[in-house]
Amino acid sequence: MTATVVTVPPETPVPEVARLLQEHRISGVPVVDDSGKVVGIVSEGDLIGHAGAIGEQRRSWWLRLITGEDALARDYAKTHARTARDVMTARVVTVPETASLADIARQMERHGIKRVPVVRDGRLAGIVSRSNLLQALAATDVSKDASVDxxxxxxxxxxxxxxxxxxxxxxxxxxxxxxxxxxxxxxxxxxxxxxxxxxxxxxxxxxxxxxxxxxxxxxxxx
CATH class of the missing domain: 3.30.1340.30 (Histidine-containing Protein; Chain: A;)
Incomplete structure (x- = not known):
């Protein structure tokens, strides 16, 4: 994992989050509270649909008819959010430090995500990205044990x-x-x-x- 993680508090303005992603060349940033607990994550996907980036978007009338009011309200709050708290994905997939590479890879594949925060006692300890997995795979010792009969x-x-x-x-x-x-x-x-x-x-x-x-x-x- 990468132990030094770029994080933001929930009240961070959305433009600041976007600047951090671009500056550090990362595709997502964990949102942590004052105790270090991961409360969400903001990815490029969360920001791409933001009204500040693509302008005001209007749903077609028929799509509004089949979409519930709660979903429309949730979509509006996310696309017009001013802080990380309102634009972030709150349901975060995390793994403990003891998780194996295979477990982490399966989590990424199952949930269609590019990074997984690593937690220790409920607090952020690091993050594992797809590039971290590739580095670990490249460094794996694949030599065979010749003593096996x-x-x-x-x-x-x-x-x-x-x-x-x-x-x-x-x-x-x-x-x-x-x-x-x-x-x-x-x-x-x-x-x-x-x-x-x-x-x-x-x-x-x-x-x-x-x-x-x-x-x-x-x-x-x-």
């Missing part, structure tokens, strides 16, 4: 594939010799073939993957 490799790979609905293990056979994984059987297409290879390559101790798989379409039905 063939049986263990096969057991780990089989367990991984059995948990995947696309693997169809009834039509597969896996043989491991001296760290080399031999994949036999049938696949439905190239995507399944590639996923099988990737799964095998990720098992510690694997030296190489030999693909002996055959596309099912290549053989006529009995």
């Amino acid at each position: 063939d049986r263990t490799i096969r057991e780990r790979l089989t367990a991984e594939l059995k948990a995947q609905p696309w693997a169809h293990m009834m039509t597969k056979n896996i043989v491991v010799e001296n760290g080399v994984v031999h994949l036999f059987g049938f696949v439905r297409g190239e995507e399944e073939r590639r996923a099988l290879r990737v799964a095998a390559e990720n098992v510690p101790g694997v030296v190489r993957v030999e693909d002996q798989l055959v596309r099912r379409e290549a053989y006529p039905a009995a």
Whole structure:
């Protein structure tokens, strides 16, 4: 995570928030109260629709008819807000310091967000962005543990594939010799073939993957 985080208090004027985003070349800024608790986040998306940036926008009459009054009022408050408190997204996805990279990546994907504040005892401790995840991935040690025996490799790979609905293990056979994984059987297409290879390559101790798989379409039905 990035430990030094640019933050703003709730009363920060919207133009000041926009200036900070541009000055620090960031796409979002957490909003924190006096105790350091994260109460919201302002992203570029929150500011793009602001009346100060795009001018006054009028909804078409038919859209006003199908949109409830509460939603219209909420939209007006957000697009005409003067402070971070009123323009921010209040429902903030956060993670604890103990969260794994995989957990953080899943949160970003699930919620369609670019950054996740990290909290410690309810207070902001840092922030993880997509670029932080890429840096961590690039620095990951992907070397294999050569001491893992063939049986263990096969057991780990089989367990991984059995948990995947696309693997169809009834039509597969896996043989491991001296760290080399031999994949036999049938696949439905190239995507399944590639996923099988990737799964095998990720098992510690694997030296190489030999693909002996055959596309099912290549053989006529009995």
